[in-house]
Amino acid sequence: MEFGYYPGCALHGSSNDYEKSVRACLAALGARLRELDDWICCGATAAHVINQTLAVALPARNLGVAERDGLASVLAPCPMCSMELLKAGRMMADDATLRQTISDIVEIPVEGKTEVLNLIQVLQRIGLDTIKEAVTKPLEGVSAACYYGCLLTRPPATVRFDDCEHPSSMETILEALGAKTVAWNYKTECCGAGMTMAGEETVLDLSNKILANAAAHGANCLVVACPMCHVNLDMKQADIARRYGHAHNMVVYYLSDLVGLALGLSKRDLAIDKHFVVK
Amino acid sequence: MEPLATQIDALAHTHVRECYQCGKCTAGCPVAERMANPPNQIIRWVQIGQVGRALRGDSIWECVSCQTCSTRCPKSVNCAGVIDALRQLAVERAADAPARRRVVLFQKAFLHNIRRNGRLSELDLVRQFKTAVFFKDLSIPFLLKDALLGPRMFQRGKLHLTGQKVRDRELVDRIFARCLQSTPQAPAELSPEEHP
Numbered sequence A: 001m002e003f004g005y006y007p008g009c010a011l012h013g014s015s016n017d018y019e020k021s022v023r024a025c026l027a028a029l030g031a032r033l034r035e036l037d038d039w040i041c042c043g044a045t046a047a048h049v050i051n052q053t054l055a056v057a058l059p060a061r062n063l064g065v066a067e068r069d070g071l072a073s074v075l076a077p078c079p080m081c082s083m084e085l086l087k088a089g090r091m092m093a094d095d096a097t098l099r100q101t102i103s104d105i106v107e108i109p110v111e112g113k114t115e116v117l118n119l120i121q122v123l124q125r126i127g128l129d130t131i132k133e134a135v136t137k138p139l140e141g142v143s144a145a146c147y148y149g150c151l152l153t154r155p156p157a158t159v160r161f162d163d164c165e166h167p168s169s170m171e172t173i174l175e176a177l178g179a180k181t182v183a184w185n186y187k188t189e190c191c192g193a194g195m196t197m198a199g200e201e202t203v204l205d206l207s208n209k210i211l212a213n214a215a216a217h218g219a220n221c222l223v224v225a226c227p228m229c230h231v232n233l234d235m236k237q238a239d240i241a242r243r244y245g246h247a248h249n250m251v252v253y254y255l256s257d258l259v260g261l262a263l264g265l266s267k268r269d270l271a272i273d274k275h276f277v278v279k
Numbered sequence B: 001m002e003p004l005a006t007q008i009d010a011l012a013h014t015h016v017r018e019c020y021q022c023g024k025c026t027a028g029c030p031v032a033e034r035m036a037n038p039p040n041q042i043i044r045w046v047q048i049g050q051v052g053r054a055l056r057g058d059s060i061w062e063c064v065s066c067q068t069c070s071t072r073c074p075k076s077v078n079c080a081g082v083i084d085a086l087r088q089l090a091v092e093r094a095a096d097a098p099a100r101r102r103v104v105l106f107q108k109a110f111l112h113n114i115r116r117n118g119r120l121s122e123l124d125l126v127r128q129f130k131t132a133v134f135f136k137d138l139s140i141p142f143l144l145k146d147a148l149l150g151p152r153m154f155q156r157g158k159l160h161l162t163g164q165k166v167r168d169r170e171l172v173d174r175i176f177a178r179c180l181q182s183t184p185q186a187p188a189e190l191s192p193e194e195h196p
Helices: A016-028 A044-050 A052-068 A079-094 A096-106 A119-126 A128-134 A169-176 A200-216 A227-235 A237-244 A255-262 B003-012 B024-028 B039-047 B051-056 B068-072 B079-093 B098-117 B122-137 B140-144 B149-155 B169-182
Strands: A002-005 A032-035 A073-075 A115-117 A143-146 A221-224 A251-254
Touching: A016 A032, A016 A119, A016 A251, A016 A255, A044 A052, A044 A079, A044 B079, A044 B098, A052 A079, A052 A096, A052 B079, A052 B169, A073 A119, A079 A096, A079 A115, A096 B169, A115 A119, A119 A128, A119 A169, A119 A255, A128 A169, A143 A169, A169 A255, A200 A221, A200 A227, A200 A237, A221 A227, A221 A255, A227 A237, A227 A251, A251 A255, B003 B039, B003 B051, B003 B079, B024 B039, B024 B068, B039 B051, B039 B079, B051 B079, B068 B079, B098 B122, B098 B169
Parallel strands: A002 A032, A002 A073, A073 A115, A143 A221, A221 A251
Antiparallel strands: none
16 A cells, blocks of 8 residues: 655654654555655644745645645645645635636646545554554553544544544554553643744643643553644653643653554654653 | 725635624633633624734734634634634734734744745754844843753754755745735725724
8 A cells, every 4th residue: 555645844853753653653554655756844833824825835836746746645644734735635626716826826736636644544544454463562551542632633624534522533543452542531622733932831731731631531641643742742741840840751652653562563663762751 | 894804704714704702712712711802802803893903912823723713613714714814914014912922933934944945944943933032032041941952852863953955945935925925915904993
């Protein structure tokens, strides 16, 4: 099985642990990734705050390249990237005038027919049965709080994935691998996303509530599928402890980490040793 | 409808007039308690032609774009999109709100970085952002705040001294130039009673 691949800036930057984990996990499942040629930033948190045309054009350029190169399905493991790509794709598909304007701006025809997938969807495509067959080390002792954050399921009309208030797709995968998952309240609450630098107080406040709620419901780890969630909940845990006087000491895994561990990959293979909170 | 509200509707692909003030947006907003004027009030201001109050206030800069308001709106008003549209107008008009300063500087540094390289160079972004904030605020604690994080990230192979660049950087620059130019010119003016 082959997927187009849009890593996005975070995975080629400080979230390179996520990229290593995704690549190792998917390779172990026999999936191949074909990276989009000369991809550009999707505009992330900045473009839509400053200029709405730019916020469509940047992701649209990448969709145009995917169409030109015959990539029907593209994995974008960062939900910010995948949401921006999906939003641009839907706008291109629905609005002929905008399609022409944007295609001219980005110097490539964009029809918006590329299927953009998040990491969970790629694992679903590979199939739960295939994943289960490949398990060598069931996830015993794992009690996971699956955290979806904002953009995996929102806005629902754009991403059309899972239930936007009560998602359960990560739970389904992890339970099939032998893990326990907990019912908790903050699955889809925001961690502050890209405000890590510009609005740190907000991030620490929101992330503290998420970590506390997961612990209160018996979780011994958090599971995310987003580089920004990981930064805020893992890297910022020391700052949260300093600010609120309570160290959560909660391990935060990427979904691909736990799937990879169940497949017999090592913590080093999955770059789990690069996380800030390690047990 | 007054011109500014029409412009906001167009930017956000929505119909602000649909809002009947149920308050669900504010009830679900994770940062409403930090806002002097929560999402439903901002929407109301747009409806009644008081856009200037939203532009000058701090509240639109607290929004973390989590999309909960737009998702839960029973009238499908794209509230998060309206806030983005207001932020764009505020930046274009250089409307002043003290609390927005850092967020705007950050987003501008971010875009400047992408325009130059095609991809984000995080170290470059941090340097630009911190320098810009320093020259505005002269805050040395902020300048040094994450100094200890740098080495810990470097240790984990998470800091790259040179960021990635795309091959066709001129294309990226052309895309930026066209987008920033295609913004509706001569934005509608604030009504006289709205000026402070």
